[in-house]
Amino acid sequence: MTMTLSGPMLPPKNGGAPKQLMVLLHGYGADGNDLISLGVQWRELWPEMLFVSPNAPDVCDMSSSGYQWFPLATDRIAGRIEGAARARPVIVNFLIDLWAQSGVLPQHTVLVGFSQGAMMALHVGTSLDQQLAGIVAFSGAFVPAEGFEAGKFAKPPVALIHGDQDGVVDPQLSQDAAELLGGNEFDVSLHISEGVGHGIAPDGLDFATAFLVAQLGADA
Numbered sequence: 001m002t003m004t005l006s007g008p009m010l011p012p013k014n015g016g017a018p019k020q021l022m023v024l025l026h027g028y029g030a031d032g033n034d035l036i037s038l039g040v041q042w043r044e045l046w047p048e049m050l051f052v053s054p055n056a057p058d059v060c061d062m063s064s065s066g067y068q069w070f071p072l073a074t075d076r077i078a079g080r081i082e083g084a085a086r087a088r089p090v091i092v093n094f095l096i097d098l099w100a101q102s103g104v105l106p107q108h109t110v111l112v113g114f115s116q117g118a119m120m121a122l123h124v125g126t127s128l129d130q131q132l133a134g135i136v137a138f139s140g141a142f143v144p145a146e147g148f149e150a151g152k153f154a155k156p157p158v159a160l161i162h163g164d165q166d167g168v169v170d171p172q173l174s175q176d177a178a179e180l181l182g183g184n185e186f187d188v189s190l191h192i193s194e195g196v197g198h199g200i201a202p203d204g205l206d207f208a209t210a211f212l213v214a215q216l217g218a219d220a
Helices: 036-042 076-102 116-125 172-183 202-216
Strands: 020-025 049-052 109-114 134-138 158-163 188-193
Touching: 020 036, 020 076, 020 116, 036 049, 036 202, 076 116, 109 116, 109 202, 116 134, 134 202, 158 172, 158 202, 172 188, 188 202
Parallel strands: 020 049, 020 109, 109 134, 134 158, 158 188
Antiparallel strands: none
16 A cells, blocks of 8 residues: 655744654544644744644545544454554655655654544554654554564654543553553553543643653753
């Protein structure tokens, strides 16, 4: 599967060539505009960062105005496994192209995702030979790639953030992800936002920001 992704981008605030890269992966039925607002906030801390928020490759089955990384299935677990595996090459090739075009190195790259996009950020980011700066997964789940438990891939630090009242993606899935990643020697941090449904709460955003500062430093 080969395909070019497109979507909104924010160039480095300082006007120079990028030295860091953040790729933001939206949720099911949304598009790249849904998460690029995170870049608007975070570019104050990282003025040398390029923010890219691509649309998923397929039009959403449930809403033609949005996109999906993979379709929903009656068997959610099997659907996620198959869907993530099919979508993975698209994102990997997109990253490779971004690294080549921007000159930013993988170790200065962060993957951020929400919901289905968080599933893809975790799936892709933990199945690369290249070491990333980090992965931030909001309201997601971990679908390990083939070969994950053999320890054959790089192990970037991971932040998992989830609302305890999420009725779309069970918050237990982030807790399960933390256990599995930690058991495979990943540096993983978990934050549960109390009273929060399927969304990004201020305390969750603060937790993600602190995690990124720890991995990247900050200019402000």
